[in-house]
Amino acid sequence: MIIGADTVIRVENVYKNFKLPHEKANSVKSLFTNPLRRKGRNTEVQHALKNVSFEIKRGEFFGIVGRNGSGKSTLLKMLAGIYQPTKGKLGVTGKLVPFIELGVGFNPELTGRQNVYLNGALLGFSEAEVDQMYEEIVDFAELHKFMDQKLKNYSSGMQVRLAFSMAVRAQADILLIDEVLAVGDADFQRKCFEYFKKLKKNKKTVVFVSHDMNAVREYCDRAVLIKDGGVEYIGSAEEIAKRYTKLFNPSSVDEQNDESKDKRWGDGEVKINSVKIKLNEITDQINIVIEGTARESIENPNFGFMIKNSAGQSIMGTNTKIKNHRIGKIKPKQRVSVEWSFPNILADGKHFVTIAVTHDDDVRVCDWWEDSKTITIKKDEINPYNVHPRIEVKSFTF
Amino acid sequence: MLVVKTLVYLFVVKKIVQRYRYSLILLKQLVKTDFKLRYQGSILGYVWSLLRPLALFVILYIVFVRFLKFGGDIPNFPIYLLMGIVLWNFFAEVTTGSIASIVSRGDLIRKLNFPKYVLVLAGSFSALINLFLNSIVIAAFMIFSGIELRSAALLLPIFILELFVFALAIGFFLSAAFVRYRDVNYIWEVVMQGAFYATPIIYPLSLIPFDAAKLLMLNPVAQIMQDIRYIMVTPETMTINDFYGTHLIRLFPISVAVILVIVSALYFRSRSKHFAEEV
Numbered sequence: 001m002i003i004g005a006d007t008v009i010r011v012e013n014v015y016k017n018f019k020l021p022h023e024k025a026n027s028v029k030s031l032f033t034n035p036l037r038r039k040g041r042n043t044e045v046q047h048a049l050k051n052v053s054f055e056i057k058r059g060e061f062f063g064i065v066g067r068n069g070s071g072k073s074t075l076l077k078m079l080a081g082i083y084q085p086t087k088g089k090l091g092v093t094g095k096l097v098p099f100i101e102l103g104v105g106f107n108p109e110l111t112g113r114q115n116v117y118l119n120g121a122l123l124g125f126s127e128a129e130v131d132q133m134y135e136e137i138v139d140f141a142e143l144h145k146f147m148d149q150k151l152k153n154y155s156s157g158m159q160v161r162l163a164f165s166m167a168v169r170a171q172a173d174i175l176l177i178d179e180v181l182a183v184g185d186a187d188f189q190r191k192c193f194e195y196f197k198k199l200k201k202n203k204k205t206v207v208f209v210s211h212d213m214n215a216v217r218e219y220c221d222r223a224v225l226i227k228d229g230g231v232e233y234i235g236s237a238e239e240i241a242k243r244y245t246k247l248f249n250p251s252s253v254d255e256q257n258d259e260s261k262d263k264r265w266g267d268g269e270v271k272i273n274s275v276k277i278k279l280n281e282i283t284d285q286i287n288i289v290i291e292g293t294a295r296e297s298i299e300n301p302n303f304g305f306m307i308k309n310s311a312g313q314s315i316m317g318t319n320t321k322i323k324n325h326r327i328g329k330i331k332p333k334q335r336v337s338v339e340w341s342f343p344n345i346l347a348d349g350k351h352f353v354t355i356a357v358t359h360d361d362d363v364r365v366c367d368w369w370e371d372s373k374t375i376t377i378k379k380d381e382i383n384p385y386n387v388h389p390r391i392e393v394k395s396f397t398f
Numbered sequence: 399m400l401v402v403k404t405l406v407y408l409f410v411v412k413k414i415v416q417r418y419r420y421s422l423i424l425l426k427q428l429v430k431t432d433f434k435l436r437y438q439g440s441i442l443g444y445v446w447s448l449l450r451p452l453a454l455f456v457i458l459y460i461v462f463v464r465f466l467k468f469g470g471d472i473p474n475f476p477i478y479l480l481m482g483i484v485l486w487n488f489f490a491e492v493t494t495g496s497i498a499s500i501v502s503r504g505d506l507i508r509k510l511n512f513p514k515y516v517l518v519l520a521g522s523f524s525a526l527i528n529l530f531l532n533s534i535v536i537a538a539f540m541i542f543s544g545i546e547l548r549s550a551a552l553l554l555p556i557f558i559l560e561l562f563v564f565a566l567a568i569g570f571f572l573s574a575a576f577v578r579y580r581d582v583n584y585i586w587e588v589v590m591q592g593a594f595y596a597t598p599i600i601y602p603l604s605l606i607p608f609d610a611a612k613l614l615m616l617n618p619v620a621q622i623m624q625d626i627r628y629i630m631v632t633p634e635t636m637t638i639n640d641f642y643g644t645h646l647i648r649l650f651p652i653s654v655a656v657i658l659v660i661v662s663a664l665y666f667r668s669r670s671k672h673f674a675e676e677v
Contacts, residue, residue: 018675081511082674100509109435121427122510124420 007093008174008205009056009079014088016049016074016229048074050229052088059203063216063223063237065244071229073178076100076209080176094173094205097123101178103163108152112143112162115151119166133169140165160188168195174205213241253277253375263370270294270301270357270366273335277353277373279344284390286346286375289339290355292367294330300360301327303338308371310350315386316342317354321362347388348379421513428520436524447528448535450487455480462600472602473632477539481631482599484532485623489565490590491525496569497576497583504677514670518573522566529558540630550629557629561622564655571662574669577676597623603636612641618651 048071056062066072077083080098105122120130141161220237270292278287304319352371437443462468499521576582597620603611615638628635639645
């Protein structure tokens with residue numbers, strides 16, 4: 001493969017399939033008992049990566065982001081040469097060191113010192129070379145007293161410290177880093193970030209797989225967003241972080257600016273100025289805030305909302321009268337804001353929010369705004385019912 | 399001219415060392431680790447490597463030499479017997495030890511790309527070390543028994559190399575096959591049990607029918623074992639040429655070994671790309 005002078009990694013139309021045996025058919029017996037059915041029937045092909053292409057230039061800090069199971073780790077393992085592509089080409093120029101995990105090859109039965117030499121060998125260092133940097137490694141890991149103890153007697157924090165101080169020694173043109181930051185305490189994370197800053201300053205080529213959009217924003221020049229095994233987007237770290245956040249929080253509110261006569265009507269004694277709907281992904285609450293202005297003086301206007309699903313069925317709603325919440329007397333030109341909040345019990349799919357203000361008699365309409373907003377809800381489970389509150393399930397067998 | 403040749407030679411050596419630098423570093427550390435872990439927590443440590451074949455030798459000696467009166471016509475039969483057992487143990491250790499060498503390092507294979515053959519090689523080193531230690535025991539017995547070394551003994555490294563290469567070829571094949579088919583170790587255990595008696599280890603060849611012996615000798619291990627006994631212990635050892643009347647017949651077991659090396663290497667190479675997924 002011809003790789004341009006500045007391109008150090010080129011991925012071209014790469015596909016990766018994994019064969020998942022349903023019934024593990026890895027005994028010689030199965031070779032004899034069902035030689036004809038061996039293929040196809042018992043295996044299911046999982047398409048981990050589909051037609052992935054991108055290039056990484058020398059000195060670039062390149063991010064690979066995507067949700068769990070999107071195929072980003074598979075991609076990293078292919079760059080590291082651990083997996084072979086099923087189809088397509090993958091070229092890497094220069095020495096590459098992968099940190100799929102810290103402390104690869106660490107053996108709990110060996111002492112810290114012996115593990116340093118073993119891990120060093122895996123990173124490509126001869127014994128003489130490890131001898132030379134041994135003191136520095138131990139200093140950096142702050143483990144002077146423990147080097148002759150077996151690794152199994154180390155705390156997990158100590159193991160990570162030792163592994164990390166080995167990893168930063170790696171001499172490579174390209175570094176592959178897979179969510180190393182997910183482990184360790186604050187002090188350790190600070191060391192990691194310092195290391196990253198150093199890599200960036202030294203213009204190393206780094207491929208960085210992460211969930212942490214703050215880290216991606218801070219360090220990556222460019223990134224690729226992987227979704228369901230395919231490239232969703234390649235671009236600046238900022239753009240990727242935005243898209244990733246959207247992918248992760250997919251529920252959204254859309255403006256519905258249809259104010260035609262059949263969608264909006266009323267005598268206008270109270271006029272709705274704005275409708276704001278917020279979806280809080282953390283608390284899983286929906287907030288509706290409406291703001292209206294009175295034209296004339298009006299007693300106890302009734303503010304209400306109603307949510308319909310895509311089939312047009314009314315799912316839920318309420319108004320201030322039902323809630324026994326009296327607005328009181330409003331003077332001309334005075335503004336009123338009403339806020340409702342409720343748990344997000346909506347089912348997966350599109351929902352339409354209708355807002356209305358009526359007079360106290362509940363008959364004469366001031367302002368009726370049919371389908372003022374559209375809310376698109378994404379839920380992990382698909383449920384055929386109209387509402388989908390959080391439901392816990394338990395079972396016993398006896 | 400000589401200077402140029404030497405320079406070219408040095409250059410080639412340097413290139414090879416560069417090319418295999420990573421493999422060599424890795425091999426060294428894996429062998430060291432293996433060595434350190436093997437007898438960890440045992441008091442006698444490597445002495446066990448000596449005691450194991452010695453204990454077996456004592457048992458076989460009592461059974462076959464004292465009671466069954468085997469090998470009456472072979473001088474120094476006890477050493478002849480010990481030689482066979484040590485060589486067989488070496489062969490068994492390399493092949494059996496290789497089987498799990500890939501699978502047991504699955505964790506490493508899934509996280510790092512490195513030449514996988516290093517794992518099989520590293521596993522065979524403990525067998526080499528054991529062979530060396532056992533050789534010391536045999537040498538001591540030979541001096542004790544007053545066996546004189548003949549110039550033919552110089553051929554020993556060649557036969558040891560042949561045995562090692564043959565065993566490694568099997569080891570590479572088995573280790574790669576074991577990744578896919580986890581019955582391989584059981585099958586090999588049975589094969590080795592049969593092969594133990596199909597190889598003239600504990601009985602002299604004169605004890606079995608000529609035609610059967612003729613067939614048995616085509617096995618590279620049998621050929622090597624008899625040749626080593628011939629050059630080291632006694633020229634009265636029956637070797638493969640005694641059965642076929644020509645030294646050229648030695649090419650047959652050697653070809654078997656060479657063909658196996660090629661087949662195994664190709665199989666291992668093609669399979670090793672997928673170890674990370676299958677292991």
